[in-house]
Amino acid sequence: MKVYDLTQKLHDDMLVYSKGTCPNIKKVANIEKDGYEETLISMYSHNGTHIDAPKHMDSKGKSLDEMEINNFLGNALLIDVNNMKKIELDYIKNFEKDILESDFIIFKSGWSKYFNKDLYYKNYPTLTKECAIYLANTSIKGIGIDMLSVDTYESNDFEIHTILFEKSKVIVENLTNLESLPEKFLFIAAPLKYDNADGSQVRAIGIVNY
């Protein structure tokens, strides 16, 4: 069994989607004074490597706590979208047989190398509407990306999110370390368990030879 950590580190000045929503992580007890260390972790539900619930943008969508645990792991197919501006349906169709046998489709753009830089917000590949509709109508549980969003940063209507959420798919954003993964692996992105969860940090992992 080989395990890959696909997670960006949380810290107070990390790159986040919206200004003013960085995590705030502070030590509140230490061994010398208290006999133990403890940390108060405050973070927005979409900071860092996280999972979006359908409820994030679809008022009729499920929250993460309303979904069974097996929605958060399964067989993943890695698709290379390096150097693409748009992820087109024609390209995705090349992988149709494997897509139909997969629980998660993970798009590897290489964009994670720009995490914590301004470039991370710009010109990353996004799904076309046709491609999103196609994937939404398969039996996958969700998609994962090593980028900021499945929509462009300039999007106001979050069309791609909406298409996926309407079909109860989850979206895992800001993955990293996809370069060394093989094409197929077991993907796990299990969220924190809280009421009405619109999103949650995950420690995303890939497992090979399990």
Place this chain on the structure above:
Amino acid sequence: MKVYDLTQKLHDDMLVYSKGTCPNIKKVANIEKDGYEETLISMYSHNGTHIDAPKHMDSKGKSLDEMEINNFLGNALLIDVNNMKKIELDYIKNFEKDILESDFIIFKSGWSKYFNKDLYYKNYPTLTKECAIYLANTSIKGIGIDMLSVDTYESNDFEIHTILFEKSKVIVENLTNLESLPEKFLFIAAPLKYDNADGSQVRAIGIVNY
């Protein structure tokens, strides 16, 4: 593949180890006003179902972010300690062959049924010193329990924690839903990734037939 969720739900008035350290979970954006839902999650690193790093109580111990991802998953052995006051070495030795082949030893006391009740703090089974020393000297990665702590709630020196931490074992506390698990399964308890992590909430899961 069958997946078991072994995690207590986080909420603002949940049972916690120390008074005044409950999580604070609040909605900060909603679809009608903002176009999306978002939540600010504030929690102490040892609330709910969580993993303790050796650094939690051992100043020379590793923090979770200093440990490779494969320290947080592996083959687990479930040992029934229902109706015990002390988990004795003689009893544990009955499972020696399986313990030596396991990554995690998970103790099933049934105590999780008292979670959020005062009884949860009292009279749960704890490891004897001899038993802790024995386990600390095996090659396991850590232990898991469906109880508050590996030490009694009245403990001031946290002797059992310390014995395990000195040998770089991790401890997963406040597990639940162990009743339906088989004796052997794949256990995953992957923490949030932050600097100097003394502990972290986990979405603990068990996988059978993987």
